[in-house]
Structures are given as structure tokens and as C-alpha cells.
Amino acid sequence: MTPAATVFVIDDDASVRSSLKRLISTIGLRVESFGAPDEFIRTELPDSPSCLILDVRLPGLSGLDFQRELAARSIRIPIIFITGYGDIPMGVRAMKDGAVEFLTKPFRDQDLLDAIQVAIERDRARREQAQQVKDIQKRFDGLSSREREVTFLVVEGLLNKQIADRLGTAENTIKVHRSRAMAKMHANSLADLVKMLQKLKSASK
Amino acid sequence: MSGAQQEGWQVSEEEVVAAELERRVALRTAELAALNEQLRKEIASRKHVEEELRSSEEKHRVIVEAASDAVVTIDETGSIVFTNPATARLFGYGPAELIGKSLTVLMPQSMRGLHDNGFRRYQATGVRHINWQGTELTALSRNGREFPVEVSFGELSIDGHRLFTGFIRDISQRKKAEELEAARKCLAVVRADVSLAFGKEGSLETILHECAESIVLHLDAAFARIWTLNRETKMLELRASAGLYTHLTGAHARIPLGTLKIGMIAQEQKPVLSNDLLNDPRISDKAWVAKEGMAGFAGYPLLTGNRTLGVVAMFSRKPVTAQSIDVLASVADLIAQGIERKRAEDELQVSERRLKEMEGELARVVRVTTMGELAASIAHEVNQPLTAVVNNGSACLRLLANRNLEPDILRGALEEIVADGTRASNVLSRIRAFIAKEAAEKSPLDINAVIQEVLSLTGRAIHENHVMLNDQLNTDLPSVLGDRVQLQQVVLNLIMNGIEAMTMLTDRPRLLSVRSQIASPNWIEVAVRDSGTGFSSAPEHLFSPFYTTKPHGMGLGLSITRSLIENHGGRLQAVSLSPHGAEFSFTLPSAPVATS
Numbered sequence: 001m002t003p004a005a006t007v008f009v010i011d012d013d014a015s016v017r018s019s020l021k022r023l024i025s026t027i028g029l030r031v032e033s034f035g036a037p038d039e040f041i042r043t044e045l046p047d048s049p050s051c052l053i054l055d056v057r058l059p060g061l062s063g064l065d066f067q068r069e070l071a072a073r074s075i076r077i078p079i080i081f082i083t084g085y086g087d088i089p090m091g092v093r094a095m096k097d098g099a100v101e102f103l104t105k106p107f108r109d110q111d112l113l114d115a116i117q118v119a120i121e122r123d124r125a126r127r128e129q130a131q132q133v134k135d136i137q138k139r140f141d142g143l144s145s146r147e148r149e150v151t152f153l154v155v156e157g158l159l160n161k162q163i164a165d166r167l168g169t170a171e172n173t174i175k176v177h178r179s180r181a182m183a184k185m186h187a188n189s190l191a192d193l194v195k196m197l198q199k200l201k202s203a204s205k
Numbered sequence: 206m207s208g209a210q211q212e213g214w215q216v217s218e219e220e221v222v223a224a225e226l227e228r229r230v231a232l233r234t235a236e237l238a239a240l241n242e243q244l245r246k247e248i249a250s251r252k253h254v255e256e257e258l259r260s261s262e263e264k265h266r267v268i269v270e271a272a273s274d275a276v277v278t279i280d281e282t283g284s285i286v287f288t289n290p291a292t293a294r295l296f297g298y299g300p301a302e303l304i305g306k307s308l309t310v311l312m313p314q315s316m317r318g319l320h321d322n323g324f325r326r327y328q329a330t331g332v333r334h335i336n337w338q339g340t341e342l343t344a345l346s347r348n349g350r351e352f353p354v355e356v357s358f359g360e361l362s363i364d365g366h367r368l369f370t371g372f373i374r375d376i377s378q379r380k381k382a383e384e385l386e387a388a389r390k391c392l393a394v395v396r397a398d399v400s401l402a403f404g405k406e407g408s409l410e411t412i413l414h415e416c417a418e419s420i421v422l423h424l425d426a427a428f429a430r431i432w433t434l435n436r437e438t439k440m441l442e443l444r445a446s447a448g449l450y451t452h453l454t455g456a457h458a459r460i461p462l463g464t465l466k467i468g469m470i471a472q473e474q475k476p477v478l479s480n481d482l483l484n485d486p487r488i489s490d491k492a493w494v495a496k497e498g499m500a501g502f503a504g505y506p507l508l509t510g511n512r513t514l515g516v517v518a519m520f521s522r523k524p525v526t527a528q529s530i531d532v533l534a535s536v537a538d539l540i541a542q543g544i545e546r547k548r549a550e551d552e553l554q555v556s557e558r559r560l561k562e563m564e565g566e567l568a569r570v571v572r573v574t575t576m577g578e579l580a581a582s583i584a585h586e587v588n589q590p591l592t593a594v595v596n597n598g599s600a601c602l603r604l605l606a607n608r609n610l611e612p613d614i615l616r617g618a619l620e621e622i623v624a625d626g627t628r629a630s631n632v633l634s635r636i637r638a639f640i641a642k643e644a645a646e647k648s649p650l651d652i653n654a655v656i657q658e659v660l661s662l663t664g665r666a667i668h669e670n671h672v673m674l675n676d677q678l679n680t681d682l683p684s685v686l687g688d689r690v691q692l693q694q695v696v697l698n699l700i701m702n703g704i705e706a707m708t709m710l711t712d713r714p715r716l717l718s719v720r721s722q723i724a725s726p727n728w729i730e731v732a733v734r735d736s737g738t739g740f741s742s743a744p745e746h747l748f749s750p751f752y753t754t755k756p757h758g759m760g761l762g763l764s765i766t767r768s769l770i771e772n773h774g775g776r777l778q779a780v781s782l783s784p785h786g787a788e789f790s791f792t793l794p795s796a797p798v799a800t801s
Contacts, residue, residue: 013589013590014669015589015592015621015624015625016589016592016596018593018597018621019592019593019594019597019618019621019625020596022596022600022614022617023596023599023600023603025600026600026607027603082592084588084592105592106588106591106594106595106596107595109595109596109599109603
């Protein structure tokens with residue numbers, strides 16, 4: 001079973017925080033609220049799907065600036081903006097920077113809850129992907145240097161014989177490296193291996 | 206005799222007769238002597254009379270000769286038979302030059318027929334065509350000069366011949382003096398009318414119409430008109446017309462500068478005068494002149510300095526007299542001054558009105574701007590509780606839909622809904638109080654009570670922000686005259702500012718002190734002090750709208766706060782404290798103590 005998702009709320013208004021907590025609780029999500037961004041920063045985030053409901057107008061700095069600060073800190077929590085006086089440029093900027101939703105207070109509960117579902121789902125997917133990459137990387141790290149060389153050439157589409165020629169060894173030796181690498185990587189097929197290396201490549205970008 | 210004695214004493218009949226004769230002779234002689242004497246006396250007397258007569262004639266002759274008035278005698282034919290030296294002097298003829306000439310040579314051509322007819326009729330019927338005593342007529346001198354004279358006539362008959370003697374006095378001087386006096390009076394009257402007109406309230410048209418009417422009335426004009434110059438369009442606009450024409454429309458309603466005689470008067474800034482309209486090239490409509498019998502025209506520019514303000518002009522069925530022209534010239538100046546003053550007054554009024562409008566507009570703009578900015582700020586303030594209300598309401602609905610009827614959760618939500626609804630309503634009340642400043646309801650109130658109310662409202666904020674409150678309220682304060690909601694707003698702003706100034710504090714206690722005290726007789730003071738960051742700018746900046754030290758503040762709180770305090774006759778002050786913190790304080794006059 002996947003761990004319970006958490007919704008973080010940053011709003012300087014206690015009433016809004018309290019009401020959001022109550023509302024979000026009705027769909028069975030955990031809610032943690034903060035009156036200011038720095039309180040949130042100081043909190044250790046759980047290793048489970050989560051999202052952040054962020055008031056644009058905050059004491060200290062604007063929600064939009066905080067969004068960028070989080071990105072700079074590689075905190076990739078999906079953000080739902082709520083604002084009392086949102087305008088289009090502000091919304092556009094927030095969305096471009098990866099916000100899930102930009103809601104104007106007061107909003108329909110369903111709009112917020114839908115946005116939360118989307119955000120949580122996005123975070124869950126991201127986390128899964130990150131975990132996959134992590135796993136692949138781990139397995140990849142377990143390969144010997146010869147196995148990695150062979151793996152790269154296999155993924156490039158070279159035949160065993162061609163690889164043997166390239167590396168100046170016997171074709172049979174290559175076959176052994178190849179099957180060992182496949183096993184270490186938990187790859188069921190060549191296609192599987194290609195996908196795994198693509199995921200690693202795109203993650204390392 | 207001896208014979209009578211000889212005969213004795215007896216007297217004879219002869220002797221008696223002789224004696225009787227003698228007696229009669231003697232009597233007669235005496236009578237004759239008396240008669241003679243009487244005659245002599247009579248002669249002497251007559252001589253005396255004659256002498257007297259001669260002396261009198263001489264006297265009269267001297268009088269006539271020496272008289273300054275002309276004395277002219279004509280016979281039944283109207284021919285001059287006698288003139289005195291003054292006649293020659295007055296009319297410019299030689300001593301005997303007039304003798305034998307017709308009396309009419311001393312009259313202007315226009316009067317001669319009248320005289321001839323009148324003279325004939327008098328001789329035929331005894332009806333006089335003029336008054337014989339002190340009649341004013343016009344005389345004509347030898348060189349053609351016409352001059353006013355006063356004439357008296359006498360008539361006498363000599364040997365069946367009728368003679369008429371006229372005494373002719375040159376009254377040029379008197380006439381001149383009279384005319385001057387009349388002109389002076391006329392001028393005074395018209396000037397008074399014009400001054401009076403300009404002294405009245407009313408449109409320029411009304412005023413100028415009164416001026417035109419005065420000109421018509423006192424300068425014997427057929428009609429008078431006044432145009433004013435529109436400097437932008439270079440058009441003379443007819444503003445007043447009195448007399449024969451009173452309409453302000455038609456061909457002369459708008460005259461381009463420099464066209465027609467009116468436009469020329471305005472452009473050249475010179476008057477146009479004419480008493481020979483039919484031959485005057487400046488007069489265009491000769492047919493009209495002839496039809497209406499117009500004889501004279503006078504038009505003056507209305508000038509102030511070298512600026513043309515307009516034209517005043519009059520047509521007259523009689524030649525325009527020099528006096529009328531003088532009056533018109535003088536009145537033109539007066540009208541010009543009046544127009545100038547009126548315009549200045551109107552402009553002043555307009556600019557005053559405009560200023561007022563601008564002030565109103567400015568106040569409105571400031572208010573609207575403030576309101577716009579305030580609205581954005583308020584939107585946030587109202588939106589927060591509203592958002593909370595909606596969220597809590599939605600939560601309740603969901604819980605109900607899920608049959609999740611946990612009473613504590615529902616009660617908590619509903620309590621918050623009530624609290625936030627009230628909070629939103631309070632914000633709206635504050636806005637209303639701000640918008641309707643004039644609707645402020647001032648009543649005597651205890652400022653401490655106001656502070657207490659606000660402190661209870663802000664209790665949560667104080668608690669949540671870990672602020673330590675220290676209130677020092679002097680319970681012996683006089684009451685102040687104020688609007689409870691507005692003063693609550695003020696105190697609330699200051700307290701919230703104080704709390705907000707300390708939210709970032711981590712290295713020292715967050716202290717908020719609220720103090721009330723008597724500042725001076727009749728003044729109370731409330732001070733709110735925090736231990737926050739203080740401020741580095743001049744206190745004045747803090748109070749200007751849109752100045753803020755908060756990253757997302759609208760910069761209105763203190764500006765509004767100050768307005769509210771000033772509305773109450775008080776002052777708001779700010780002091781940055783050393784080493785940290787700030788104190789905001791306001792004064793309010795104490796309410797006057799009601800006298801019984």
C-alpha cells in the first residue's frame with residue numbers, strides 16, 4: 001500500500017489554513033499548514049506523495065518567488081496557487097514555472113480537490129519515476145566496466161560480432177558479458193534494457 | 206374930466222358909459238395880460254418838454270447805438286430801415302450795408318420761407334407765428350455762420366406806416382453753456398445708467414442691453430447696438446440692441462473683424478462718425494437709410510488699453526451732436542471697462558468654480574484611487590474570511606454527504622464559519638466607515654473601552670504570534686468625542702502593525718505595549734509600542750498613501766489611520782525607537798463637558 005499523501009498549506013491567514021485543513025481532510029488526505037514559507041522550509045518533507053497549496057500573498061516574500069526558491073532547492077513538490085487577487089500574468093508565470101493550478105479565492109471546493117488529486121498524482125508519478133531511475137542506476141552501478149561498455153554498444157544496436165571486433169575480443173566473451181549485464185539490470189529483453197538506459201540518460205540531463 | 210368936475214358933482218350919462226368902457230378895457234387888458242402870461246408859460250413849458258423830448262431821444266439813441274444787442278427795424282415790406290452798430294458787429298455787415306435789405310438775409314435759408322409766411326400772415330390777420338418776447342432762433346452771419354439768438358419784437362405805427370423793431374441777442378455763449386450743462390447731465394445720466402447696469406447681477410447681454418437702452422433714451426438715438434469681439438473666431442457678436450431694433454439675429458449678429466463699418470471700427474480701433482449718411486461710402490444700405498430717415502451714425506470701439514473688446518454704435522434720425530459723440534465716446538470707455546471687469550469676474554467665477562470642481566474631482570480621485578487600492582487590499586482582507594467560510598461550508602457538505610457526522614468536526618467548522626462571517630462583516634463595516642467619513646457618528650466615548658474591544662478582537666493574532674501584551678490604560682481619562690468604529694479601526698491598525706512588525710523577530714521578545722494617558726489638559730493620548738524592526742524613513746513617509754515596508758502591504762493602513770485621527774481633530778505620530786521598535790501614538794481632544 002502506498003503511503004498516505006500529504007497536502008501542505010502555506011497561508012498567512014489562520015482561518016483559511018484551518019478551513020483548508022478541514023476541507024482537505026474530508027477526502028482523507030493529511031494536511032500540514034504553515035503561516036509563512038520559512039516555517040515550511042524548516043520542515044522535513046515526508047518521502048511520500050504530496051503537494052503544496054500556496055497563497056500568492058505571503059508575509060516575507062511572494063508565493064511566486066517562493067515557487068522559484070523551491071525549484072532552486074530542487075524541492076519538486078507540485079504547487080497549487082491560491083490568491084485573493086490573482087491576475088492573468090501572475091497565473092501565466094506560475095503555470096509556466098510548473099504550478100498545477102492557479103485558483104482565485106474563494107474557490108469551488110471541487111476545483112481545489114481536483115487540483116489536489118492531479119497534483120498528488122503527478123507527485124506520485126514523479127516519485128515512482130525517480131525511484132525507478134534510482135533502481136536502474138543502482139543496478140547499472142553494479143555492472144563491471146566491461147559489462148557497461150558492452151551494454152552501451154548493445155543499446156546502440158551493434159551485433160555481438162561487431163562488438164567483439166570493436167573491443168578486440170571473441171564473440172563468445174561478448175555474449176557472456178551481455179547476458180550477465182542483462183541479468184544484473186533485470187532486463188527481460190533488449191528493448192527493456194534500451195528503455196532503462198534511456199530513463200537513466202534523461203534523468204541525468 | 207375937468208368938464209365933468211365943472212358940471213358939478215352931477216355925472217352925465219356919457220360919463221357913465223365912458224367909465225364902463227374904461228373898466229372893460231382895463232379888464233380885458235388884464236385878461237389879455239394873464240393870457241399872455243399863460244401863453245408865455247405854456248411856450249416855456251413846451252420848450253421844456255421839447256427839450257426834454259430831445260434829450261430823451263438822444264438818450265435812447267445813445268442806448269440803441271451803444272447796445273450790445275442788435276436792434277433792427279423793418280418796415281411793412283420786411284426791408285430793413287434801421288440797424289444799430291451792434292447789428293453790424295453781430296452779423297458782420299458794414300454800418301449801412303443792411304439798410305434796404307430784407308430781414309431774411311439775417312436768417313438761415315431754411316427759416317426764410319417760414320419768416321416770410323409768418324410775417325405776411327401777421328400783417329393780414331394779427332396772428333403771430335412766433336412768440337415776440339425772447340424767442341430763440343438761429344441767425345446767419347454775413348460769412349454764413351449760424352448762431353443762436355434770442356429775439357424780441359416791438360411794433361409801432363408812424364404816419365400810418367407800421368414799423369417793427371427787433372432786439373437780437375447773440376446767445377451762443379449761453380447756449381454753449383446750456384448745451385455743455387445738458388451734455389454733462391446727459392453724460393452723467395448715461396454713465397450712471399451704464400455703471401448701474403454693470404453693478405447688477407446678470408448676464409452680459411442683460412447689462413449691455415441696459416446700456417444700449419440708455420444710449421437710445423439719452424442720446425436721441427433711433428437705435429443703439431453693442432457687439433463684443435470673440436477673439437478666437439475674430440467675430441463681432443451682437444450682444445445688445447435697443448430702440449428701433451431689438452433682435453440679436455440677422456446679418457449684423459455676427460460681423461467678421463474688418464468687414465462692414467462695425468468690423469472696421471473694431472479693427473482700426475477708431476470711431477466712425479457720419480451725419481451725411483446718404484453720401485457716406487462707409488454706409489452700405491443707402492435705401493434703408495433713406496427709408497428710415499436716418500441722419501446720423503456714430504460708432505465707437507470698446508477699448509481697454511490697445512485691445513478691442515467690441516463696438517458700440519448708434520443710428521439717429523437727427524444729426525448726431527458733438528455732445529452726443531462726446532457722451533458716446535465716454536460711455537464706450539465705460540462699457541469697455543465694464544465688459545473687461547465683468548469678464549474678469551466671470552473668469553474668476555469660472556476659475557473658482559473650476560477650482561472647486563477640481564478640488565472635488567481631486568478629492569474624488571484620491572478617494573477612488575485610495576478606494577481602488579483599498580479595494581485590492583480589502584479584497585484580500587474580505588477574501589480570507591470568505592474563503593474560510595466557503596471552505597468550511599464545503600467541508601460540512603462533504604461530511605454530511607459522506608454521512609460523516611462527527612459533531613466536534615461539524616461544530617468546529619460551523620463556529621469558524623460564524624467567526625469568519627463576522628470578521629468579513631467587520632471588514633466591510635470598516636470600509637463603510639472609511640467611505641462614508643462624513644457619516645461618522647461622533648458621540649462621547651471611553652477610549653479605553655475602544656482599546657479593550659480591539660484587544661479582544663486581536664487576541665488571537667497576539668497569541669498566535671507569540672506577542673506579549675502590556676496594556677497600561679489610565680482609567681481616569683475624560684471621554685472623547687468620536688466615532689466608535691473609526692477609532693476601533695485606528696487602534697486595530699496600530700496594534701496589527703505592531704504585531705506584524707515583530708513576526709520576523711527571533712532574537713528578542715515580541716513586546717506590544719498599549720498605553721492611554723492624559724497628554725495635556727483637554728487632550729488624551731494613546732500609544733502603541735512594539736519591539737519590532739522600527740523604521741528608518743522619515744515618519745511623514747509612513748503616513749503617505751501606498752508607502753509600505755511590508756513586502757505585500759498596500760501602504761494604506763497608516764494613511765487611512767491618520768485621516769481618521771485627523772477627522773477627529775487629533776494627530777497621529779510615529780517614533781522609531783532605539784535600539785529597536787517603534788511607537789505610534791495619537792492624540793484626541795477630550796469631549797467638552799456638558800454644562801447643566
